[in-house]
Every structure is written in C-alpha cells, then in structure tokens.
Amino acid sequence: MNDIIIAVLRSGTPLVYVTLAGVIAQRAGIWNLGLEGLMIIGACATILGIVVTGSITLALLIAIFFAVLASILLWFVVEKLKANPIIAGLGLTGLGLGGTALAIQSFFGSQSAVNAPFGLPRLGPAFGVYGVLSILVVLMPVVVFALWFLLCRTRFGLQLSACGEHPFAARSVGLNPSMMRLIALSIGGVPAALGGAELAAGSLQFFGQNMTAGRGFMAFAAVIFGAAHPIGATLAAMFFSVLSAIGIRAQLVFGDRVPHDLIQALPYLATVFGLWLSSRLRGGTNGAVTEIRDN
Amino acid sequence: MIARVTHILRSLIFVIFALILCSLVFQIAGYSASTVLTNVADGAFLRPGALAQSLRWALPLFITAVGVGVSFRAGYFNIGAQGQFYVGSICAAFVAEWLSGAPAFVVIPACLFAGMAGGAFWALWPGYLRIRSGTDEVITTLMGNFMAGLLLVYVTSGPLKDPSGSGQQASSRPLEAAYRISTSSGLSVTIVAIAVAVGLAMWLLVNRTTFGMLASLAGRNPVMVRWQGALLWKLGITSFLLSGALAGLAGTIEFLGPNGRIASGFLPAHGFTAILIALVANFSVAGTAITALFFGGLASAALYLPVMAGLPSAAIDVINASIALFITARSKLLDKVLRIGGHSS
Numbered sequence: 001m002n003d004i005i006i007a008v009l010r011s012g013t014p015l016v017y018v019t020l021a022g023v024i025a026q027r028a029g030i031w032n033l034g035l036e037g038l039m040i041i042g043a044c045a046t047i048l049g050i051v052v053t054g055s056i057t058l059a060l061l062i063a064i065f066f067a068v069l070a071s072i073l074l075w076f077v078v079e080k081l082k083a084n085p086i087i088a089g090l091g092l093t094g095l096g097l098g099g100t101a102l103a104i105q106s107f108f109g110s111q112s113a114v115n116a117p118f119g120l121p122r123l124g125p126a127f128g129v130y131g132v133l134s135i136l137v138v139l140m141p142v143v144v145f146a147l148w149f150l151l152c153r154t155r156f157g158l159q160l161s162a163c164g165e166h167p168f169a170a171r172s173v174g175l176n177p178s179m180m181r182l183i184a185l186s187i188g189g190v191p192a193a194l195g196g197a198e199l200a201a202g203s204l205q206f207f208g209q210n211m212t213a214g215r216g217f218m219a220f221a222a223v224i225f226g227a228a229h230p231i232g233a234t235l236a237a238m239f240f241s242v243l244s245a246i247g248i249r250a251q252l253v254f255g256d257r258v259p260h261d262l263i264q265a266l267p268y269l270a271t272v273f274g275l276w277l278s279s280r281l282r283g284g285t286n287g288a289v290t291e292i293r294d295n
Numbered sequence: 296m297i298a299r300v301t302h303i304l305r306s307l308i309f310v311i312f313a314l315i316l317c318s319l320v321f322q323i324a325g326y327s328a329s330t331v332l333t334n335v336a337d338g339a340f341l342r343p344g345a346l347a348q349s350l351r352w353a354l355p356l357f358i359t360a361v362g363v364g365v366s367f368r369a370g371y372f373n374i375g376a377q378g379q380f381y382v383g384s385i386c387a388a389f390v391a392e393w394l395s396g397a398p399a400f401v402v403i404p405a406c407l408f409a410g411m412a413g414g415a416f417w418a419l420w421p422g423y424l425r426i427r428s429g430t431d432e433v434i435t436t437l438m439g440n441f442m443a444g445l446l447l448v449y450v451t452s453g454p455l456k457d458p459s460g461s462g463q464q465a466s467s468r469p470l471e472a473a474y475r476i477s478t479s480s481g482l483s484v485t486i487v488a489i490a491v492a493v494g495l496a497m498w499l500l501v502n503r504t505t506f507g508m509l510a511s512l513a514g515r516n517p518v519m520v521r522w523q524g525a526l527l528w529k530l531g532i533t534s535f536l537l538s539g540a541l542a543g544l545a546g547t548i549e550f551l552g553p554n555g556r557i558a559s560g561f562l563p564a565h566g567f568t569a570i571l572i573a574l575v576a577n578f579s580v581a582g583t584a585i586t587a588l589f590f591g592g593l594a595s596a597a598l599y600l601p602v603m604a605g606l607p608s609a610a611i612d613v614i615n616a617s618i619a620l621f622i623t624a625r626s627k628l629l630d631k632v633l634r635i636g637g638h639s640s
Contacts, residue, residue: 081624094616101609106325261449
C-alpha cells in the first residue's frame with residue numbers, strides 16, 4: 001500500500017503544481033495551453049541550473065525566472081498583439097519542447113539526457129519509507145492552500161475572477177484586465193516551474209528531451225475537469241495520477257492481458273465527460289470562448 | 296483583392312517577428328542563428344532534389360490543412376487534426392489487414408474509404424457534442440488527439456503488432472508492396488492525383504457552392520445564417536465531418552505511401568503543422584497549397600539538418616512554434632498602418 005501512495009504522490013505532485021498554474025490563468029480568462037512548455041522549461045532549467053551552479057536554490061530560481069519569462073511572452077502575444085490564446089499557447093508549448101531539446105544538445109552534445117549530480121532535498125530516513133519523497137511533495141498542500149486563499153478569499157482573487165469571467169464589467173469598475181492577466185500569468189509561472197523541477201529533480205535527477213510527455217496537457221485537462229477551482233483541480237490532478245498508477249499496476253500484475261494504454265486514456269475521457277456534463281447543466285451555452293475574445 | 300494583399304502583408308510581418316524570436320531562442324540555446332537559418336533554407340529548398348522532398352511532405356499536409364480550413368471557416372475550432380489523422384491511419388491499417396490477399400484495386404480504395412470514415416468519426420463526436428450540448432470543441436478535440444495517440448500505441452503493440460519489430464518503437468506489419476501507392480520516397484502519380492482532386496473539389500465546395508458560402512458566413516455571423524433559414528447544425532456537422540475525413544485521408548496516404556506501416560507516435564507534428572498552414576493561408580484553398588509547400592520544406596529540412604549540417608532537428612519545431620505564437624496576432628498599431636489599403640476589421 002505504501003509504495004502505491006508513494007508512486008501516486010511522486011507522479012501527482014508535478015501534475016498538481018502545473019495544474020495550479022493553469023488554474024490561475026484560467027481564472028484570469030486565458031486558456032493556458034502553454035503549460036506543457038512552461039513545465040519542460042522548468043524541468044530543463046532546474047537540471048541545467050544544478051549542473052552549472054551546483055546549488056539547488058539557484059537552480060530553482062533560474063527555472064522560475066525562465067518560466068515566468070515565457071509566461072510574460074505568452075501574455076504579450078495574447079494581450080498586446082491580440083493573438084488567439086489557444087494557438088499561441090500551443091506555440092509556447094512547441095517553443096519549450098524545441099528550445100529545451102536544442103539547449104541540452106548544444107550544452108552537452110547529446111540529445112538523449114542530462115544527469116544531475118543531485119536533486120531536490122528529500123525528507124530523509126526520519127520519515128521511514130516516505131523519506132524518499134522530496135520537499136516539494138510536502139510543500140504541495142501548503143501551496144494549494146495558499147493559492148486557494150489567494151484566489152477565493154482575497155479581494156485580488158475576486159478581481160481576477162471578474163476579469164476572467166466578464167472583462168467588460170471588470171473594466172467598468174476601474175480594473176485593468178490586461179494588467180491582471182499579466183500578474184496572473186507571472187504568478188502562474190512559479191508553480192509551473194516547480195512542477196517541472198519536481199518532475200526532473202524530485203525522484204529522477206535527470207532531464208531528457210520531451211520528458212514531460214503530455215503532462216502539461218493532462219494538467220490542463222485537470223483544470224477543466226476541476227472547474228478551475230484550486231481544490232477541485234488539485235483533486236482532479238490527483239485522481240488522474242491514481243488512474244495512471246492503476247494503469248501501471250495493471251500492467252505489472254496482468255501483463256498484456258489488460259490494455260494499459262487504454263487505461264491511460266481515461267483522464268482525457270473523464271475530462272470530455274465532465275465538460276459535456278457541465279455544458280449540459282449550463283443549458284448549452286458556450287460562455288468561456290466568447291468572453292475571452294473581449295473587445 | 297486589396298484586403299487579401301493586406302492580409303498577406305500582415306502575415307509576412309508576423310512571420311518576420313517569428314523569425315526574430317526563433318533566432319533569439321537559437322542564440323540563447325547556444326547556436327548561431329544565421330547558420331541555422333541558412334542550413335534550414337538549404338535543406339528545404341536550395342539543395343538539389345530538395346523541392347521533390349518538400350513536395351513529399353507538403354501533399355499530406357495540404358490535404359489535412361484544407362480540412363482544418365473548412366472547419367475554421369465555419370467557426371469551429373477543430374484542433375483535433377492529429378487525432379483524426381491517427382484514427383484514419385488506424386482504420387486503413389485494419390482494413391488492409393482484413394483484406395490481405397485481395398487484389399490491389401479492391402484494397403487501396405477500401406483503405407482510402409476506411410481512413411476517411413475513421414477520421415470523420417473522430418471529428419463527429421466532438422462536433423456532435425459541440426452542436427448538441429455546446430461542449431467546447433477546442434478541449435474535446437484536444438483530448439481526442441491524446442486518446443487517438445494512446446489508441447495508436449495500443450493498436451501497434453497489440454492487435455496489429457509486428458512480431459519481428461525491434462523493441463524501440465511498436466509498429467504494425469509492413470504493408471505488402473502490391474498495396475503501396477508510392478515507394479518510401481513518397482511521391483507518386485496516385486498521391487499527386489489525390490491531392491489535386493482534393494484541392495479542386497474543396498476549392499469548388501468553398502467558393503462555388505451554397506454550402507461553402509453559408510458555412511463561411513456561419514463562421515462570422517451564425518445568427519444571420521439562422522435567419523436566412525439555413526440549418527446551422529447541418530453546416531456544422533458537415534464541416535466537422537469534412538475536416539476529419541481529410542485528416543484521415545492524409546493519414547491513410549502516409550500509411551499506404553511513404554510509411555507502408557503505422558508506428559506508435561509517427562509524425563507527431565502533422566496536425567499542428569496543418570493548423571498552422573491553414574491559419575497562415577487564411578483558409579483559402581489556393582493559399583493553403585502554397586503555404587503547405589513552405590511548411591513541407593521545413594518538414595524535409597528537419598530530416599536534412601541532423602544528417603548534413605549536424606544541427607538538431609528540434610530547430611524546425613522552434614521555427615514552427617514561433618510562427619504559431621505570432622500568426623493569429625492582430626496588432627492595433629499594424630491595423631492602423633495597413634488601413635491605408637482600405638481594409639478594416
């Protein structure tokens with residue numbers, strides 16, 4: 001049982017962090033399909049940072065810097081140049097995947113993988129079998145709570161939701177939706193980078209080309225499935241991790257008799273189902289898309 | 296006409312923006328941007344034989360992109376071309392397996408039909424959910440891409456597995472030579488004929504039929520189209536089916552032609568590139584043909600770079616991604632400058 005919990009926490013934590021980044025953006029009215037790109041930038045910058053500086057703190061700061069920079073690029077293109085957020089987000093993802101692949105090849109001359117001498121600090125033997133978990137796993141509930149408080153219990157959070165749901169109304173009370181989105185996307189860069197860092201340095205300590213393998217998009221699915229609520233989306237992300245742990249488990253126990261690839265498709269199917277259900281309940285209106293295309 | 300010229304100008308300006316951004320990325324990653332870009336141009340168009348290679352990649356991309364354009368025109372943001380491409384190729388591979396032994400003139404049309412049907416089906420359910428319940432098609436088609444990708448992994452490592460395949464990438468059994476519509480060079484009379492036929496048919500459909508007229512009106516102003524008495528849901532479903540069928544057709548061509556088999560995760564950037572082509576061409580069929588040739592060139596340069604110039608093929612992904620970031624941009628300043636041409640939006 002313990003090993004299943006550890007496996008779920010290890011695969012779920014990066015997903016939760018990236019999901020939180022998606023939640024902030026979603027609340028501000030930007031569908032962030034660049035999550036995959038932000039995550040891989042975070043992962044790559046962490047490992048390169050460890051190798052170059054030899055300090056985990058500096059490496060995390062470098063990762064956060066690049067992820068925030070990429071988020072600001074997305075904001076500039078979407079808000080200032082009025083680009084379509086979906087295409088621009090997919091572009092950011094491509095830029096992250098391609099750019100990191102280029103970076104590791106130019107620094108290390110091999111396209112496969114870069115190993116780091118050490119990773120994130122672990123809990124240590126005092127915690128028994130759970131000692132292998134990294135500190136970001138323990139920090140995760142704190143971050144989720146902090147974000148929930150920020151988004152759902154402060155004036156800023158409500159203003160942000162207003163900008164996302166009805167920018168026109170938000171502007172009429174003197175808010176600047178564009179600026180609020182800049183703040184939201186910049187804040188979102190931090191958990192996205194941490195998610196990438198946990199993926200690359202939490203239990204593995206290496207970076208490989210395309211190592212996020214669609215996790216950013218699964219995080220986006222969790223944002224939608226969790227109705228852009230910090231707690232709901234976190235639960236959705238953990239639920240997806242449990243599903244994938246079941247898939248891996250089924251493969252180990254039953255071998256090829258169970259189509260484990262199809263079990264991995266369940267999160268996506270669940271998202272489609274959840275979205276369909278919510279659109280049925282809303283009575284077939286399609287608010288989100290038209291509201292983003294404000295002015 | 297003037298509006299069209301301003302659109303091309305606008306696209307060109309943002310493509311230049313994109314080139315500046317990807318040069319920056321190349322520099323940050325530690326490459327000389329000018330070396331990379333000259334090598335890309337060399338690999339795509341300038342070296343001898345490059346144009347034939349570009350055409351090989353451009354033809355399937357053109358077919359998918361025309362389909363993407365049809366659904367975008369109608370106002371449906373079908374970004375599921377990749378999934379429809381995969382499901383089309385999977386269906387074709389199953390049909391080829393079942394009909395194995397039958398004469399080629401039966402198998403090839405059956406495969407093409409099955410591929411189109413499979414692609415159309417993979418676009419039908421998001422279309423149905425969108426039109427019936429208002430479920431956002433962006434998310435359903437995106438999720439459909441991942442489901443189709445996993446389905447492809449399942450199929451190539453399960454029912455259609457090639458037992459003699461090497462462990463790295465699961466793939467189906469190679470297609471018998473008699474059923475192939477081209478060699479692995481990917482250029483043949485059949486493929487060119489299919490692409491030309493698709494291009495002509497779609498041009499006629501978009502520009503010369505009531506459906507094309509109403510569908511593009513519906514994309515801009517659905518309420519007006521409803522008042523005209525047209526059935527919006529019919530226009531919508533037809534657009535979804537057409538775009539899915541064309542993506543499935545492209546998948547089938549890749550299967551019957553250059554690849555000769557389906558492999559897990561093959562051509563992962565096809566759908567995304569096709570969406571870019573449709574956007575750059577502003578959904579016009581003729582424009583799509585030209586743009587497809589450009590992106591086909593980039594795709595062939597991706598194979599050329601690592602072998603001939605020792606540069607990683609990810610450079611091409613960076614170029615495509617930078618174009619994606621800027622291609623839908625509508626800068627107000629630029630509008631002001633370009634409005635001299637009389638185009639206002």
